[in-house]
Amino acid sequence: MRGSIMLAAALAAHPVGAAAPFEVQPLSNGDRPLAAWLPGTVRCDGAVVSPVTMRRPLTRLGWSGPTPQTASLTVSFDVDQAGRPLSIRRVSPDYGAYSEDVLPSLAASRFPAGEPRAKCQITYTQRMTAMADTPVEDLVSYSLYRPDGDLPWSGWNRIFTMNGDCADRPLPPPLVQVYPDFRKIPATPGSRDWSMVTYDQNARGRTRNVRTLYSTGNTALDAASVKAMRASRHSGGARAGCVYPYWRGPRRLEAPPSPDTMSLRPATSNCDASDDRYVTQPRLIYPDAYGKRSIEGWAIVAFDVAPWGELGNLRVLASQPTEDFGKQALQVLRSARKAPSQTGHVGCVDKIVFRMGPADEEAAAS
Known part of the structure; x- marks a missing residue:
């Protein structure tokens, strides 16, 4: 058979980027932990290799109940001349809870270009933390993907209450919401970029003290998000410590060449x-x-x-x-x-x- 089956994802209707309006819901059945897989040291042929960019797997919302014992997942791979990880596969175990993004995140990572490397390994360790103990940046990151539902109020409360009273109910809805032109913002291959801005607003709803609170480091997105929030207007009177997230979709990471x-x-x-x-x-x-x-x-x-x-x-x-x-x-x-x-x-x-x-x-x- 000389042909091949082409599978094209139907993504035309999805936006390139967006503001990410959040939903904050109280939990009725107790708090749920956040599950994060943390990458360890990379060794190729026994030698330690430092990545140029190591993408972390997406944070997941776990089930309520006793925190499970620490888990680990070892992955093997090669690195091509351009520094791209290839031939990525699980070594042990074959599967770990909430680990679906471990291999994709490694595929989106990069190592120093130059000489190809073989027999590389990395072990990821799972960290399960309660909302009260999870790093705030991880809470923000989860809120923009929400693979397991909305971030509970206990998580949002930690994001809000760092800076002021903007979390007081009712939450102030926007009167004029301005968005960046996301298509003019450079995208990152294989990785969504996001920028969480924080701001205060006066009695008339004009934003002040707009600045980046947390982000993935896309400076163009950070600047565009701050500019957009400065031009936005909100109801609710004077508030302090408001937050709002924007995200830019990933750029396509093309498949490596295939043999005949x-x-x-x-x-x-x-x-x-x-x-x-x-x-x-x-x-x-x-x-x-x-x-x-x-x-x-x-x-x-x-x-x-x-x-x-x-x-x-x-x-x-x-x-x-x-x-x-x-x-x-x-x-x-x-x-x-x-x-x-x-x-x-x-x-x-x-x-x-x-x-x-x-x-x-x-x-x-x-």
Whole structure:
């Protein structure tokens, strides 16, 4: 099979960036902890290597109840000449709670360019903390992604009460809300940038003392967010210590080059290399954790075809930049069927390409 299955994420309707209006909800069933995976030291061939940029996995909202014991997750990978991590895979254990973003965050990280490195490893340690003990910056970061629902009021209260009385109910709604032109702000490949501004307002709702409180370090976004808030107006009278977040979607992180599919074809294959037709098309589902970061990938998969057209003996021959694209490719092909034949086939191969789409590389997942 010379063709490949192209999977394009339908992201055209998602914004490139936005202000992030927050919802603050009291908890009815007790506080819930924040789960964070913290990257450790990187070693390649036994030598310590310092990253240029190490992206942290997204903070998650855990379940209420006893705090679990500390967990760890070890990951292996290589680094190419440009400093990009490739061939990323879990070593032990195969899975950790709330760890879906560990491999994507490493794929978005960067190491010094120059000589390629092999046999690299890093161990992530899970930190579970109550709202009262979680670093405020982590609370802010969670509030902009909200993968497990809105940040509880106990978290928002810590963000608000650092500076003043803006958290007093009712919260002051905006009269005029000004937004940055996000398309003019440079985006970061594989990583959403955000900027939390803080400000005071006078009795007429005019903003004062606008400044960046926390951010991911995108200076253009920080400056644009401060400028937008200075031009905004709010109700609610004089307040101090108000906060408001803005975010800029990630830039597409393109998949690394892939080998020719036929170069990995098993020697025992009797599959027609020119026949890439499916009578039941594969169910194309983009891996969610990578869609959030606009990270592309591919996988080359081998399989056999039963006489009645069912695919079996599926196995991943290669995938990049992480093993997750191979696992997702297997799920994609399990839903497909080939045309019936008298004897079936063995050693068929196909490439699944996971590409953000449509053509706008600045489309961002929300």
